[in-house]
Amino acid sequence: MEIKSCVKIRKEWDIVSARQMGREMAKELGFGTVDQARIATAISELARNIYLYAEDGQIDYEVITEVNRRGIKITAHDNGPGIEDLGRVMEDGYSTSGGLGAGLPGVKRLMNHFDLQSEPGKGTTVTAIKWVR
Amino acid sequence: MPEVLRRIVLEHSDEVAAKWLKEIAEKRKGDYTSSISTELYESTNREFVNNIFASIDHPDEIAKLDAFAERIINLGWPLSYITDGLQSFRRVTIDFILTESSSVETVEFSKILTVVDDWVEPIIKQLVNQYSGNWEHTVSLQRLALQELSAPLIPVMENITIMPLIGTIDTERAKQIMENLLEGVMKHNSEVVLMDITGVPVVDTMVAHHIIQAAEAVRLIGATCILVGIRPEIAQTIVNLGIDLSNFPTKSSLRKGFQSALEITNREIVNLDNSTNDMTDILDSLK
Ligand SMILES: Nc1ncnc2c1ncn2[C@@H]1O[C@H](COP(=O)(O)OP(=O)(O)OP(=O)(O)O)[C@@H](O)[C@H]1O
Numbered sequence: 026m027e028i029k030s031c032v033k034i035r036k037e038w039d040i041v042s043a044r045q046m047g048r049e050m051a052k053e054l055g056f057g058t059v060d061q062a063r064i065a066t067a068i069s070e071l072a073r074n075i076y077l078y079a080e081d082g083q084i085d086y087e088v089i090t091e092v093n094r095r096g097i098k099i100t101a102h103d104n105g106p107g108i109e110d111l112g113r114v115m116e117d118g119y120s121t122s123g124g125l126g127a128g129l130p131g132v133k134r135l136m137n138h139f140d141l142q143s144e145p146g147k148g149t150t151v152t153a154i155k156w157v158r
Numbered sequence: 159m160p161e162v163l164r165r166i167v168l169e170h171s172d173e174v175a176a177k178w179l180k181e182i183a184e185k186r187k188g189d190y191t192s193s194i195s196t197e198l199y200e201s202t203n204r205e206f207v208n209n210i211f212a213s214i215d216h217p218d219e220i221a222k223l224d225a226f227a228e229r230i231i232n233l234g235w236p237l238s239y240i241t242d243g244l245q246s247f248r249r250v251t252i253d254f255i256l257t258e259s260s261s262v263e264t265v266e267f268s269k270i271l272t273v274v275d276d277w278v279e280p281i282i283k284q285l286v287n288q289y290s291g292n293w294e295h296t297v298s299l300q301r302l303a304l305q306e307l308s309a310p311l312i313p314v315m316e317n318i319t320i321m322p323l324i325g326t327i328d329t330e331r332a333k334q335i336m337e338n339l340l341e342g343v344m345k346h347n348s349e350v351v352l353m354d355i356t357g358v359p360v361v362d363t364m365v366a367h368h369i370i371q372a373a374e375a376v377r378l379i380g381a382t383c384i385l386v387g388i389r390p391e392i393a394q395t396i397v398n399l400g401i402d403l404s405n406f407p408t409k410s411s412l413r414k415g416f417q418s419a420l421e422i423t424n425r426e427i428v429n430l431d432n433s434t435n436d437m438t439d440i441l442d443s444l445k
């Protein structure tokens with residue numbers, strides 16, 4: 026079974042729609058309040074990165090079901106400038122925009138699975154999964 | 159030819175109107191208007207079609223049409239009532255003209271279309287403008303109302319001020335928080351500001367960053383900013399994000415924050431239970 030939906034990120038307020046959608050799905054899947062907050066915050070980070078660095082992109086949501094567990098898969102995709110040094114952006118405190126530089130490493134810690142793919146000039150895709158405990 | 163057509167349609171306005179009213183009534187089934195009383199719906203339809211004919215007769219008199227649009231907007235009916243209604247009118251009118259003038263050639267047919275469009279389009283334009291103007295007005299009012307709500311500062315007692323934050327914080331609001339905070343601290347001569355984030359749904363790195371900067375700025379002008387109302391789930395996500403708040407005074411609840419604020423300003427709350435007795439004693443002795 027697969028449930029898919031998506032939210033486009035173009036304006037700052039799209040970030041709010043994106044995380045509301047995620048929170049709603051998480052709630053339906055049976056995540057507790059702390060995990061709901063983690064998922065909403067992770068989406069907020071990914072969506073804001075799209076808004077700040079790529080200007081235009083989207084967040085996809087998927088419910089994934091395996092034999093003994095269920096989870097939510099968040100995919101943030103954009104065709105923006107991409108990232109040169111994938112190791113660097115995962116360091117705490119690294120930011121090119123004067124931010125805290127906690128977004129990407131934070132998402133990795135907020136979720137169970139994290140994957141970052143990027144090609145300079147082409148775009149960036151971040152995939153993150155959280156399992157229902 | 160436009161004049162000829164105009165005369166035909168205006169002379170037979172009763173017939174055209176009857177056809178239009180019938181079509182509108184048939185389309186009504188099962189749409190948004192089902193909750194509107196039939197009486198109101200029919201009288202509004204009649205008013206609508208009268209206004210259309212008035213506009214075809216005197217295209218320059220726009221006041222009546224504006225008043226009609228305002229009434230529909232106030233009733234809360236959707237724009238589609240207007241646009242659908244005018245589409246139907248266009249269809250019905252063209253139909254009527256075609257059946258009236260029995261031998262229509264293709265050249266004339268396209269002319270008829272143009273003439274009717276020239277009647278209907280200005281009406282659509284005017285009514286849609288009224289609608290969108292109304293929306294823009296509402297949106298700008300709401301934006302103003304939101305701005306006023308966005309970062310209020312409450313001087314609860316001498317030297318202690320509270321800023322309760324409720325709802326999503328975007329960049330614009332984050333800036334306003336900083337401005338109001340600094341301005342308020344100066345104005346109320348606050349020693350302690352309690353920033354209450356109980357009502358903030360998500361604290362991500364952007365929000366945290368702005369809060370940290372605001373607290374730092376407050377410290378630079380010689381006051382203390384205590385962050386209060388950190389819900390357990392927010393505390394956990396902040397830790398997961400790796401954001402270090404150890405340099406900033408934080409308290410889980412506004413109440414605890416207020417207690418610290420009292421301590422910082424060298425004050426304490428005294429229970430008055432005993433002194434009420436004293437008061438009655440004094441009052442008694444006065445008798
Ligand atoms: N979608 C993206 N496209 C291009 N560059 C990106 C993208 N996402 C992140 N980056 C780069 O990676 C860096 C680190 O991102 P990260 O989200 O960790 O921190 P940040 O956005 O700078 O600050 P914050 O702590 O507020 O999130 C960014 O400064 C930016 O240069």
Ligand SMILES: [Mg+2]
Binds near residue numbers: 124
């Ligand atoms: Mg970021």
